[in-house]
Amino acid sequence: MSAASQARPPTLEDVARVAGVSRATVSRVINTTRNVDPAIQETVRRAIAKTGYTPNTAARSLVTRRTGTIALVVSGAGDFGGDILVDPFFGRVTSGLINALRPLGVYPLLMFADTHESRAHVVDHLRQGNADGAVVVAIHSQDPLPAMLVAAGVPAVLFARPTKPLSISYVDLAHRDGARLAVDHLVGRGCRRVTTISGPLDVPASQERLAGFQDAWADHGHPAAPYVEGNFTQDSGEKAMEHLLAEHPDLDGVFAANDLMAAGALHVLRDHGRRVPDDVAVIGFDDSSAATASRPALTTVRQPVEDMAAEMSRLLLDRIGRHDGRVTSVVFEPTLVIRHSA
Amino acid sequence: MSAASQARPPTLEDVARVAGVSRATVSRVINTTRNVDPAIQETVRRAIAKTGYTPNTAARSLVTRRTGTIALVVSGAGDFGGDILVDPFFGRVTSGLINALRPLGVYPLLMFADTHESRAHVVDHLRQGNADGAVVVAIHSQDPLPAMLVAAGVPAVLFARPTKPLSISYVDLAHRDGARLAVDHLVGRGCRRVTTISGPLDVPASQERLAGFQDAWADHGHPAAPYVEGNFTQDSGEKAMEHLLAEHPDLDGVFAANDLMAAGALHVLRDHGRRVPDDVAVIGFDDSSAATASRPALTTVRQPVEDMAAEMSRLLLDRIGRHDGRVTSVVFEPTLVIRHSA
DNA sequence: GAGCCATTGGAGAGCGCTCTCCAACCAAGA
DNA sequence: TCTTGGTTGGAGAGCGCTCTCCAATGGCTC
Numbered sequence A, B: 001m002s003a004a005s006q007a008r009p010p011t012l013e014d015v016a017r018v019a020g021v022s023r024a025t026v027s028r029v030i031n032t033t034r035n036v037d038p039a040i041q042e043t044v045r046r047a048i049a050k051t052g053y054t055p056n057t058a059a060r061s062l063v064t065r066r067t068g069t070i071a072l073v074v075s076g077a078g079d080f081g082g083d084i085l086v087d088p089f090f091g092r093v094t095s096g097l098i099n100a101l102r103p104l105g106v107y108p109l110l111m112f113a114d115t116h117e118s119r120a121h122v123v124d125h126l127r128q129g130n131a132d133g134a135v136v137v138a139i140h141s142q143d144p145l146p147a148m149l150v151a152a153g154v155p156a157v158l159f160a161r162p163t164k165p166l167s168i169s170y171v172d173l174a175h176r177d178g179a180r181l182a183v184d185h186l187v188g189r190g191c192r193r194v195t196t197i198s199g200p201l202d203v204p205a206s207q208e209r210l211a212g213f214q215d216a217w218a219d220h221g222h223p224a225a226p227y228v229e230g231n232f233t234q235d236s237g238e239k240a241m242e243h244l245l246a247e248h249p250d251l252d253g254v255f256a257a258n259d260l261m262a263a264g265a266l267h268v269l270r271d272h273g274r275r276v277p278d279d280v281a282v283i284g285f286d287d288s289s290a291a292t293a294s295r296p297a298l299t300t301v302r303q304p305v306e307d308m309a310a311e312m313s314r315l316l317l318d319r320i321g322r323h324d325g326r327v328t329s330v331v332f333e334p335t336l337v338i339r340h341s342a
Numbered sequence C: 001g002a003g004c005c006a007t008t009g010g011a012g013a014g015c016g017c018t019c020t021c022c023a024a025c026c027a028a029g030a
Numbered sequence D: 001t002c003t004t005g006g007t008t009g010g011a012g013a014g015c016g017c018t019c020t021c022c023a024a025t026g027g028c029t030c
Helices: A012-019 A023-031 A038-051 A057-064 A088-104 A116-130 A145-152 A175-188 A204-219 A234-247 A259-271 A289-293 A305-321 B012-019 B023-031 B038-051 B057-064 B088-104 B116-130 B145-152 B175-188 B204-219 B234-247 B259-271 B289-293 B305-321
Strands: A070-075 A108-113 A133-138 A156-159 A169-173 A194-198 A227-229 A253-256 A281-286 A299-302 A329-332 A335-337 B070-075 B108-113 B133-138 B156-159 B169-173 B194-198 B227-229 B253-256 B281-286 B299-302 B329-332 B335-337
Touching: A012 A023, A012 A038, A023 A038, A057 B057, A057 B116, A070 A088, A070 A116, A070 A305, A088 A108, A088 A133, A088 A259, A088 A289, A088 A305, A088 B108, A108 A116, A108 B088, A116 A145, A116 B057, A133 A145, A133 A305, A145 A156, A156 A305, A169 A175, A169 A305, A175 A194, A175 A204, A175 A253, A175 A281, A175 A299, A175 A335, A194 A204, A194 A234, A194 A259, A227 A234, A234 A253, A234 A259, A253 A259, A259 A281, A259 A289, A281 A289, A305 A329, B012 B023, B012 B038, B023 B038, B070 B088, B070 B116, B070 B305, B088 B108, B088 B133, B088 B259, B088 B289, B088 B305, B108 B116, B116 B145, B133 B145, B133 B305, B145 B156, B156 B305, B169 B175, B169 B305, B175 B194, B175 B204, B175 B253, B175 B281, B175 B299, B175 B335, B194 B204, B194 B234, B194 B259, B227 B234, B234 B253, B234 B259, B253 B259, B259 B281, B259 B289, B281 B289, B305 B329
Parallel strands: A070 A108, A070 A133, A133 A156, A156 A169, A169 A329, A194 A227, A194 A253, A253 A281, A281 A299, B070 B108, B070 B133, B133 B156, B156 B169, B169 B329, B194 B227, B194 B253, B253 B281, B281 B299
Antiparallel strands: A108 B108, A299 A335, B299 B335
């Protein structure tokens, strides 16, 4: 029932005065940093409640050199017109991170970076101590941001392995295994003329999914399957599907490197009168909301994005806690989620 | 080309020493707070570049009582299982805000609140000075968070008008006008048996859209149109459409209170062999990514969400800048975007 | 040439907190 | 009784910055 509107907010000093102890003791109670007599603890707690005291983050950060905040940096999403959050995949990363952080009482600072200038600005902001570290999602493999962060000494964890070896922690997915899951399922259904829509091939994940697909397909005794490169948008999936259908009208299976492109393929297949999965089986990748939203619902290779995001926060917090700059990485295994499209 | 990895980062003091001036002068140059001799300015700038100096945010905040950060608080998204970001509508709010803030060099702190406990935590976090103010998106009308923020003296701007009068700034949309746009278009196409899928009726925006719809429909000389209540998810749109179709098999028009529900309606209509727009015309609301992603692409009432988000940041920054607690509000007008579904 | 005001630089206090010392105290062993 | 060692509270420095004063300077006017 405190008013606390106009007046200066209460400080440690105020609490100490009310409790009749020193500032140091109050600080000890708040931070449980050393033994304090239980009776005194109680007095202090009461004084805190009475004054409505709240620690001043800035003052604390100034001495501890910690903010208790971490940044979520999305780099290179310019092509997505700033709508990257709407992409069901990144949405999952973000919510996964938020949910992992919430129990710890830490909230992420959301930063986007596309241009050279904005990347520099992000690094500056981080160096200024606005966050203790960063969880980074870099869309393109040549993104310079990870290297810049390492150089600036900012603790960071990447989503996906960096192209060039870098002293940085990351989480990743066994993309090849995922592609193999898809191929095996397609083959199991009896598909014989399979095609694939890859992601942009400058992205390692896309390369891996394509390579995994071709390898697995070859393992089943087939020659290399036709593919068209997309860019992870639904629109590119539609275009790719049109193309594949024109070149290979007899195709009976499609593996798309993400769900959005698979959804686009579904539209096109229907427009051409192909029944899914009877005429053509379609498998997506990610298990994003697009997979359940499309008709028929997509059979897809699930990426445990939320778990991966949670692991990122864990790795980052570890890295910040320890002061040696040791880095760790974790690779997750995909699973196949069978719905109606294959 | 600075190394700056292990050693303590340079401080104002260091820069002052290198430049041969006082700390105060360097501060003046950085903050352009008073006239400083151009020659000295140049010297100082050089010293800053040489030392690789970066202001320490915590120290600055401690004295200015400003962080230069604002929070984006999403309250009551629990029903969405933390996937709220994936909702194309909230994604747009977020990107709109980020893009508006970016040129100013401010990055938002992302905070979710569902439970009473988490709301209290959010308010605490804000009171501790982790942000100068908050942009708030509250899903439910009875959400106590806005009132809590006002009570705590945290500057805030709401998306959508608060149910109870509250001394708080907000942006909103003229929902009734939007519904009218949809009705007029439907009538213009010759629809005579129109139905609507409303949003959850505890949300003021849903009430307004429904009321606007019924009013406009009545203005065209029709009796009240049938409606079913949804909850803004695609799934609820499907269920609602099934229901409407069962009760009113002769319907020739549907107005859904958001695009996701309209997309769900589209699926169901197709499953029932109805051609859109020939047999049934469908209009959505929002003009989110779901509108362009569905087949046929949705004719929809566009909400200028990005502009609204930008306006929110402007209102908030104003409110923080001025010290009187004056509040302002802005109501935006919707437009109709005609695609293929109606 | 004396006096005045506007302009610009420096000194230093202080923002609210943590944390290192140091002092006080108490219990146990000799 | 004195010493020793462990426990707990207080004093005070200092984190890096801003901002209020005050002093110095220089160009005027009369």
